[in-house]
Structures are given as C-alpha cells and as structure tokens.
Amino acid sequence: MNERHKEPSEIMDDGVEAALSRLTPEKIQAVINSVLKGETGARFKAYMDTCIHCGLCSEACQFFLSRDRDPHYSPVGKVKQTVWPMVKNKGRVDTDFIRRAVRIAHTECNLCKRCVAFCPFGIDIAYLMTVVRRIIHKLGATPLYLQDTAHSHASTMNQMWVKEDEWIDTLQWQEDEARAEIPSLRIPLDKEGAEIMYSVIAPEPKFQAQLIYQAAAIMHVAGVDWTMPSDIGWDNSDMAMFTGDYEIMGRIKRTHFEAATRLRVKKIVMGECGHAFRSVYDTGNRWLGWAQPPVPIVHAIAFYYDLLKTGKLRIARKYSHPVTLHDPCNVVRGGGLHEKARYVVHQLCDNLIEMHPNREHNYCCGAGGGVINCGPPYKNARVAGNRVKAEQLFDAKSRGAHTLIAPCHNCHSGLHDIVHHHGIDLEIKFFSDIIYECMEKPDGSE
Amino acid sequence: MTSLYAFVAGPLAWAAFLFFFGGLCYRLLSMLRQVRQSEPFIFSYMSLRYSLRSILHWLIPFFAMGWRRNPILTGVTFIFHISLIAAPVFIVSHVVLWDEAWNLSWWTLPDAVVDVMTLVVVAACLFFALRRVLRPEVRFVSDASDYLLLVLTAAPFVTGFLAYHQWPAGPWMTIAHMVSGELLLALIPFTRLRHMLSGWLTRAYIGSEFGAVRHARDW
Ligand code: HEM
Ligand code: SF4
Numbered sequence A: 001m002n003e004r005h006k007e008p009s010e011i012m013d014d015g016v017e018a019a020l021s022r023l024t025p026e027k028i029q030a031v032i033n034s035v036l037k038g039e040t041g042a043r044f045k046a047y048m049d050t051c052i053h054c055g056l057c058s059e060a061c062q063f064f065l066s067r068d069r070d071p072h073y074s075p076v077g078k079v080k081q082t083v084w085p086m087v088k089n090k091g092r093v094d095t096d097f098i099r100r101a102v103r104i105a106h107t108e109c110n111l112c113k114r115c116v117a118f119c120p121f122g123i124d125i126a127y128l129m130t131v132v133r134r135i136i137h138k139l140g141a142t143p144l145y146l147q148d149t150a151h152s153h154a155s156t157m158n159q160m161w162v163k164e165d166e167w168i169d170t171l172q173w174q175e176d177e178a179r180a181e182i183p184s185l186r187i188p189l190d191k192e193g194a195e196i197m198y199s200v201i202a203p204e205p206k207f208q209a210q211l212i213y214q215a216a217a218i219m220h221v222a223g224v225d226w227t228m229p230s231d232i233g234w235d236n237s238d239m240a241m242f243t244g245d246y247e248i249m250g251r252i253k254r255t256h257f258e259a260a261t262r263l264r265v266k267k268i269v270m271g272e273c274g275h276a277f278r279s280v281y282d283t284g285n286r287w288l289g290w291a292q293p294p295v296p297i298v299h300a301i302a303f304y305y306d307l308l309k310t311g312k313l314r315i316a317r318k319y320s321h322p323v324t325l326h327d328p329c330n331v332v333r334g335g336g337l338h339e340k341a342r343y344v345v346h347q348l349c350d351n352l353i354e355m356h357p358n359r360e361h362n363y364c365c366g367a368g369g370g371v372i373n374c375g376p377p378y379k380n381a382r383v384a385g386n387r388v389k390a391e392q393l394f395d396a397k398s399r400g401a402h403t404l405i406a407p408c409h410n411c412h413s414g415l416h417d418i419v420h421h422h423g424i425d426l427e428i429k430f431f432s433d434i435i436y437e438c439m440e441k442p443d444g445s446e
Numbered sequence B: 001m002t003s004l005y006a007f008v009a010g011p012l013a014w015a016a017f018l019f020f021f022g023g024l025c026y027r028l029l030s031m032l033r034q035v036r037q038s039e040p041f042i043f044s045y046m047s048l049r050y051s052l053r054s055i056l057h058w059l060i061p062f063f064a065m066g067w068r069r070n071p072i073l074t075g076v077t078f079i080f081h082i083s084l085i086a087a088p089v090f091i092v093s094h095v096v097l098w099d100e101a102w103n104l105s106w107w108t109l110p111d112a113v114v115d116v117m118t119l120v121v122v123a124a125c126l127f128f129a130l131r132r133v134l135r136p137e138v139r140f141v142s143d144a145s146d147y148l149l150l151v152l153t154a155a156p157f158v159t160g161f162l163a164y165h166q167w168p169a170g171p172w173m174t175i176a177h178m179v180s181g182e183l184l185l186a187l188i189p190f191t192r193l194r195h196m197l198s199g200w201l202t203r204a205y206i207g208s209e210f211g212a213v214r215h216a217r218d219w
C-alpha cells in the first residue's frame, strides 16, 4: 500500500509488451483495416458520423467522474484516443498508440453502457470499445491475465482451468457437506428431462464452493426439479466476450446451450453473475445467430424472485442488518432485473438503504467488462478509477447500511477491492448467502 | 447583379435542395443496405414501439438523465433546434418564395418572432463555441471541423438577420444569405449535421434494444 501509485500510463503488462515487440506497422494496419472494413457495418458508421462531439456522455462515466473530470476518461474522449485516429489514418498507427488503446479499451472502460443513457443519440460507446478490443485481440495484444482466462476457455471450456474430475469432485464434496445439514439433499448430475439446468461460473468450484452448497440447499428446500451437467457446458462464464475473441465465445456459448439441450431441460438457471448473463442472454447467443437464447435463461435474481413470490421459498426470520443493494450493470441495464432484485431484498430484509443513482442509472463496480480480469497490474488504477462508487458506499454506510448485497461475482470482487482500499466497513454478500441464512429449512436441519 | 441573383435563386437553390434531399435519401438507403449486408440482426431487434418510446422520452426537455445532468446546454439546444427549423420554414419571406414558385403556402410566424429566433440561433452557436473552448471534456474532442460546423450553421442566420435589417443596404447581404443557406442545406447530409437524420435512427436502435431485450430505460 505504501508504494507510490503508478500513473495508469506507467503500468507495464508483460503480455501486451511481448505482443507489441512482435508487431510491425504493416501488421497493425492490416489488422485494423480488416476489422474496421470486414467486421463493422452501418452501426459503427452511424455512430462515427452522428456523434456531434458534444461531450454530454462524460457525466455518465465513473472513470471520468472519479478522475477529477479528466477528459481522457470521458466516453467520447476514449473514442477520440482510439477509434478516431484508426479511422482517420486508415490504420496507420504505431505500437505506442496500440499500447494506449489497450489500456483505454481494456482497463478504462467497463463496457457498462451507462453512457448510452446520457448520449442524446444513444451512441453505444461500449460497442466502439469492443471493436477496439477485437482489433487488440487480433493483434495478440490482450492483457496477459485476461488472455489467460480466454486460453482456459479455449482449452477446457471453463474460465479457471478446472479439470473434469475436479468439477465432479467439487460437486460431490459440496453434496456431502450439505447432506450433513440436510440429509436428503442431492446435487443431481446429468438428470435428463429435469426442469432446470443450473450453471455457474468456474470461479465457484475453484474458490467459492460454498455457493454451490447454498444453491443446492435453496433448490432442495424449494423443491426444484434441477440438474447440473457433469460434462463441459457447466460453466456459463465468458471472458472471450471481453477479449474480443468471438470465435471462442461462440464455442463456449454453444457448449453451454448444448449441455442444456442434451439434458432436455426447459430452462437454464444461472448463479449470481452479471457478465455470464450478458454472454448467455445477449452477446453469445447473438453471435450464434439467435435473437433470444435458444433455451430460456433465468438469472438467479429472477429465479429467487419467482421462488419467493410463489411461496416455494419461505423466509423464517428476516435478515437483521440494514442492507444496501448494488445494481450490477449486466443484469440491470442488461436485463432489467432491478425491481425484482428489490422485491427479493424486501422479502429478506426490513431495511434497504438505497444508493443514488441506482437501478438503470447505477455506477458500475469498476470491475466489469473484464477490467478486473486484467489482473494485478491494473488493480490500483481500477480502484482509483471508481472513487464515485466509494463515495456512494460511504454514503450508504453513513446512513446505516451494514451489508452490501451484490448479486454478481465481478461486482463482488470489484466492490471488495474498493471497500478494502478505502476501509469502508461493509460486509458484502450475495443474495444466496442471505437466503440460505434466513430461509425455512423444512428438514428440521437447523 | 440580377443575373447573379437569378442564378443563386434558381439553379443554385435547386442544387442545394437536390443535395439536401438527395443526400439524406442516399444516406438512408446506403445505411439500410449496409445493415442488410453486414448486420441484418439489427432488423430483428428493431421495435417500433420501443423506438418511439425512446425518442419521445428524449424529446421532452430535462427528462432524460443526460439532459438533466446538463441543464443549461439542454435549455439552449432545445430552443436552438426549434428556432433553427422553425425560423426558415415559417418566415413570411420564405413562404412567399414557395408560393411564387410552386403555389405552395403555409402558416407563417410574425417577423418579429423570427427575428428573435434568428438571434437565438446565432447566440446558441456562440454558446456552443464558447462551451467547446471552456469545457475541458468538450475541448478535448473538438477540432477545427466542429467550429466550422458552427460557422456553417450560424452563417445563414447572421446574414439573414443583417439582410432583413438592411445592414448594409443593397442586395449583397441577401445574396450572401442565400448562398450560405444553400451551402448549409447542401452540406447537411455530408457532415456530422446529418445527425438530423441518423440521430433518430441510432436512438431508435438503442431504444429497441433497451426496451425489448434489456428491459431497461435508456433515458
Ligand atoms: C431535426 C433534427 C435534429 C435533431 C433531433 C438534432 C439533435 C441534436 C442533438 C441531440 C444535439 C446534441 C446536443 C447539443 O450539443 O446541443 C445536437 C447538436 C447540434 N446540432 Fe442538431 N439536431 C437536429 C438538426 C440539426 C440541424 C438541421 C442542424 C444544422 C443545420 C443542427 C446543428 C447542430 C449543432 C450545430 C449542434 C451543436 C454542436 C456543438 O455542440 O457544437 N442540428 N443536435
Ligand atoms: S461504457 Fe461505462 S465505463 Fe465505458 S465509457 Fe461508457 S460509462 Fe464509461
């Protein structure tokens, strides 16, 4: 903590540097033009031609607001530093430019789309940043840590290099643990014809196996007919979406949907993750050619909402501490789940202390869009780039909030870093933590 | 002099309208063609209901979060755009020209009102220019073309105002007014001023996506 904070421009990323050392101006130009000409279309052109350079989008961006309104961090400012010169110079840019573009597109934009709601023309700057990322991917210059997750997806079909036996072992281990509490509980593997396939992100079996335990307990108590795949397709996460490696993104999404089809389930329920929802519900299925997911996809928030609303889950005693709720961009601006999330909060807790702005106008946690996955080199810059969130959290804390509910893995980690860095005394929880703690457990297991 | 006037009022005016309407049509068609060629999925996401929902919400001043966070600009841009379109369309001297040429005529605004609107447009352009210089985040994304667009936009209004008030007396200001107006019309489809067409479409697309897929407000 004592070391001098690096300026973002001083951060060195070994993966990026290695790639840059191999690039030539010709290669850079060829790649940029192949993407701009071959992979963009009317939308890109309309955004470029319509933007009147008014700067209204600036107010939207947590980076801009947190960095003392430095214009380099405004949404249109990021476009100016990346897309405009590429287009204007017909791809003739140097490696220093690419280094800067990597930093901007990968670590200074969360692809949160907040700016869309601030631009009078609805220009989707997140989309423009993904075009830059696609170019960077094709140049092989994706930040090292993020690229590692994409490699893992490509070779294991999950984000965390989890091997097949590890996966099954973890499920059995959690089942064993849970049976000590609820003896009749099962984690049904490969149950064909079940109503629901439950999928998670790979960090769950890797680091947070108790979340699988909790999910199993909730499924069991609610009497849900569910299953999990033992084979590939169990991981719904997708870092390839954020590296711009859409070929891999397509493969992992297809694998995920195919697991559901193989099991002949009616729908997929997914854990509390935002980016995975974006991938399954929006980005990945589009790449595969479906306007809507081929198997209906239900985010945990909507799932808990249904269980509570229909009385399949009952709350034995409400959570005693005042809570505040973080709206994850990907399920709020990405799926409109903010009111359902509030319903779930009110079922669980008596005292919700809202942060402002909230719902569709929330600030991103700063981790989203793969920014946190760019790893340790960028961590301090990331936290510094989201002072506005820290201020929101401080404010909620000062109004009595004790627990911060963050129904998204990325948000969890990003908020944890912010809370930790600023010493904000908030306990961060998933919905499932609180539901598990507060629900009626009819097996008399308590 | 009269032949110059005749040229500016005749062939040049024709050319300006041709460029304006032809250019906008061309822009629209080439955009639709490009969507069909490279991003046909856009059609499957477009929804009339959500397009209109988004556009209507953004047409209300100070309603969208983006407007509310920039109240002064919002106020200025609304009266600027209303005046910008209303003044030339409803000024008596223009309607008379349409009437003489095509026997078309419509409702007009009193000259005094148009005079104020003209000043509003010019003042707003000055405001936009000043804002470009003073606000760091706007200055950062500005180049000469942004100021040129402001000059291009303001020119017919400045010259129109001067011509109407006969400063200086004589036909020159009127000719300058006509030429600058024709230049503006002709260039709209070929500069970022084409936002007058494309802005509705980008809004409609994002409104559809937010409405039908994301189930979230985009204002
Ligand atoms: C009829 C449809 C039109 C719509 C919906 C529209 C909408 C907008 C919006 C939302 C802005 C951004 C806010 C701002 O900076 O003020 C803007 C800016 C602007 N528009 Fe329009 N506009 C239209 C037509 C036009 C036309 C016909 C012109 C010029 C002849 C024009 C000239 C400008 C200028 C000069 C700016 C400000 C640029 C700056 O900030 O420097 N607009 N317009
Ligand atoms: S998408 Fe989010 S992080 Fe990126 S520029 Fe827009 S507001 Fe900023």
Ligand code: SF4
Binding pocket: A050, A051, A052, A053, A054, A055, A056, A057, A058, A075, A076, A118, A119, A120, A121, A122, A123, A125
């Ligand atoms: S608000 Fe929209 S038009 Fe204005 S600078 Fe930002 S992206 Fe461009």
